[in-house]
Amino acid sequence: MDLKTLCEAQGLSGREEPVRRMILEACTARFGADAVALDGVGSVIVTRKGTDPAKPRVMLAAHMDEVGLMAVSATEEGLIRFRAIGGVDSRVLVSKRVRVGYDAPDKPALPGVIGAMAIHQQSAEERKAVLPIEQLYVDIGARDKAEAERLAPAGTMITFETPFTPFGEGLVYAKALDDRVGVYNLLRLLETPYAGELVFAFTSQEEVGCRGAAAAAYRVQPDIGLILETTSANDLGDTPDALKVCRVGEGVCVSFMDNASIADGGLYRDMLATAQREGIAHQVKQFVSGGNDGGAVQLAGEGARTIVLSVPCRNIHSPTTVCALSDIAAQEALARAFLSNL
Amino acid sequence: MDILSYLQGASVQFGPSGHEQSTAEWLKARFEPLCDAVTIDPLFNVLATLKPNQPTARGGRAPRIILCAHMDEIALMVVEILKDGSLRMGNVGGVDPRILPAAVVTVHATGAGLPATPLTGVIGAKAPHLLTEAERKQNYSREDLYIDLGLPAEAVRSQVHVGDLVTLTGQTIALLNERAAGKTMDDRACIAVMLEAAERLSRMKHAAEIVFAATTQEEVGCRGAKVAAHTVNPDLAIVMDVSHAPIPASRPDTTIPLDAPAIGYGPYLQFKLVDRIRQTAAKNGIRLNVEQLESRTGTDTDTVQIAREGIPSVLVDLPLKYMHTTVELLDMNALRECGRLVALFAAEIDEGWDEALWT
Numbered sequence: 001m002d003l004k005t006l007c008e009a010q011g012l013s014g015r016e017e018p019v020r021r022m023i024l025e026a027c028t029a030r031f032g033a034d035a036v037a038l039d040g041v042g043s044v045i046v047t048r049k050g051t052d053p054a055k056p057r058v059m060l061a062a063h064m065d066e067v068g069l070m071a072v073s074a075t076e077e078g079l080i081r082f083r084a085i086g087g088v089d090s091r092v093l094v095s096k097r098v099r100v101g102y103d104a105p106d107k108p109a110l111p112g113v114i115g116a117m118a119i120h121q122q123s124a125e126e127r128k129a130v131l132p133i134e135q136l137y138v139d140i141g142a143r144d145k146a147e148a149e150r151l152a153p154a155g156t157m158i159t160f161e162t163p164f165t166p167f168g169e170g171l172v173y174a175k176a177l178d179d180r181v182g183v184y185n186l187l188r189l190l191e192t193p194y195a196g197e198l199v200f201a202f203t204s205q206e207e208v209g210c211r212g213a214a215a216a217a218y219r220v221q222p223d224i225g226l227i228l229e230t231t232s233a234n235d236l237g238d239t240p241d242a243l244k245v246c247r248v249g250e251g252v253c254v255s256f257m258d259n260a261s262i263a264d265g266g267l268y269r270d271m272l273a274t275a276q277r278e279g280i281a282h283q284v285k286q287f288v289s290g291g292n293d294g295g296a297v298q299l300a301g302e303g304a305r306t307i308v309l310s311v312p313c314r315n316i317h318s319p320t321t322v323c324a325l326s327d328i329a330a331q332e333a334l335a336r337a338f339l340s341n342l
Numbered sequence: 343m344d345i346l347s348y349l350q351g352a353s354v355q356f357g358p359s360g361h362e363q364s365t366a367e368w369l370k371a372r373f374e375p376l377c378d379a380v381t382i383d384p385l386f387n388v389l390a391t392l393k394p395n396q397p398t399a400r401g402g403r404a405p406r407i408i409l410c411a412h413m414d415e416i417a418l419m420v421v422e423i424l425k426d427g428s429l430r431m432g433n434v435g436g437v438d439p440r441i442l443p444a445a446v447v448t449v450h451a452t453g454a455g456l457p458a459t460p461l462t463g464v465i466g467a468k469a470p471h472l473l474t475e476a477e478r479k480q481n482y483s484r485e486d487l488y489i490d491l492g493l494p495a496e497a498v499r500s501q502v503h504v505g506d507l508v509t510l511t512g513q514t515i516a517l518l519n520e521r522a523a524g525k526t527m528d529d530r531a532c533i534a535v536m537l538e539a540a541e542r543l544s545r546m547k548h549a550a551e552i553v554f555a556a557t558t559q560e561e562v563g564c565r566g567a568k569v570a571a572h573t574v575n576p577d578l579a580i581v582m583d584v585s586h587a588p589i590p591a592s593r594p595d596t597t598i599p600l601d602a603p604a605i606g607y608g609p610y611l612q613f614k615l616v617d618r619i620r621q622t623a624a625k626n627g628i629r630l631n632v633e634q635l636e637s638r639t640g641t642d643t644d645t646v647q648i649a650r651e652g653i654p655s656v657l658v659d660l661p662l663k664y665m666h667t668t669v670e671l672l673d674m675n676a677l678r679e680c681g682r683l684v685a686l687f688a689a690e691i692d693e694g695w696d697e698a699l700w701t
Contacts, residue, residue: 075590077588077590079589079590089443089467089473089478091440091443091467091481091482092443092444092467094440094441094667095440095441095445095512095664095667095668095669096444096669097512097513097515097523097669110517110518111515111516111517112517113515113517113523113664113669113671114669115523115589115663115664115667115669115670115671116438116440116441116589116664116667117589117591117592117664118438118586118664118665118666118667119436119437119438119440119665119666120436120586120640120665120666121586121592121593121596122438127481128480128481129479129481130478130479130480130481131440135590135591137589137590139517139523139663139664139669139671140517140518141517141518141519141520141521141523141671142518142519143518143519147518151518162446165446165462167461167462167463167464167491167492168461168462168490168491168492168493169492169493169494169497170492171490171492173446173464232472234472235426236424236426236428236466236488236490237424237426237428237430237466237488238424238425243472245472287472289472314464314466314490315443315444315464315466315467318443318444318467319444320444320445320446320464322464322490322492324492
């Protein structure tokens, strides 16, 4: 499945069904329905039996869900009030296009925009003040509250509208590269050589607290959890080196630690050695920030050894996330090389 | 006229203030089928003339009317190329820095000469995980944001020059209830009003000569209109620009409703003509709100009114939400009503139009 289709699919945390359907279809076609399961929080768990029981059971995980917005009510003038699902900085929302609701064959999502007061009408204080989510609205052109609430009742999911677009030399911008990149690579790894049992977990609800990964890891009880993610690259312009976290285009990022987990030391060293030996572009995450499914997998049940491979991503959690195709390929290559050497 | 497809076509034309040539040519082609003569002046103003098609009431000189709406768009420019090849930007017109984080832009690179090569860029924003408490409370200033071209630094340096123009992007989309949103609705939507009026007037009897002026450099001080008004030498002027429709944060009395045209009232606007256009609206069942403007209007009126020996002027407002963003939102029915109103008003102007104008 191509990355464009995955990124443009809608799937906010807890409402991942459009993406989930694509993954179910692809995995069932490959392994048959018996190998594919859905768990109690909507993650897709695909089990590939091993031939060598001495090999560790590995769970490869990537999350299906994306950050976005959820309608909560409408104003008298027909504007949709919303809340963020996942960590969205309200400053990236002004002057953006969104899609209200999920596409259905008979009823496409409604286009909408997020505006703000014109610069001409802002006071000096207003120009400085960040507009919080509570003061932003989605405008679908509705005439009044009744029309807006009929078309976008509370709970309607709202996704960013950003066509997947290659630009520059080998970069792409899109919504939801976090973590459709991981999903894409997980699907590419379905055939990867490994004699042990391999479980592919397409997890739900990462952006709201790594819920899916916790349940999935509990079910799978892996010896090793290998998480394919994206991570913030803060690397533009004259940002001090120590704050860059990682750099787009310089390879897959291996984390020794983030706010949710400390990588298993052995796996961390193995991963760097493998990358070096195989000549796979890689870098070490230079800043302790963020957190992901790695934390949930490490602590599930009796615990597991975990390691996270991340694709550097600029403007993460915004409508316009940016990754390098070469880093995406390096993530796949390193995961593949790691498994074949395990 | 198909308003939506015009708006979609107009909004992608390259036309930052002072660089409107290609937009002017695109617009010239739109006016040509509707008008008797269309020219482009040295400032890239498009002047499209509709000759009178009936004699004046008493056989005297036909009055000449200028209708103005501006074609230039707010934009940015490259002010610094950083070591890593990302770009720092400056303003060309009033771009609100609030709309910039995570925006997609086009850098018009002149490294290989003209015409410029369009390069896609994304404006970088720091991830929420990395923001300090203090940073979360402050808007980004333009100086803190970078354009990311996704190119190696050397490639950027060979293609991009300081001073290269940067335009905002965003397709014009149709929303519910005949509303549309996109960039450059300010003020290319009012050029749609002129095209709508031209189409109507070409089927109506009018004693006046009517010159449609699609003007330039409005966003940097209404400069194109000053020259257009001089060249056309009109007896009276009808300026069309967008004005603010209410949003929840609006202050009282600073907005006009989205769904109908409005007429400006205040010292810059000729009071008798304002009365007359209100009568035209009333006679023809056009809902017309009034915008009170106690001083400068911030539109082409400001320079047109004092061109040559002074030109009695009126300002017709097309209401719009979210001005100077890439999601400027308008009501296409209000746009059509603006066109109907100015066509009807222009058709009424005949010899003697200025009797008792100031008394």
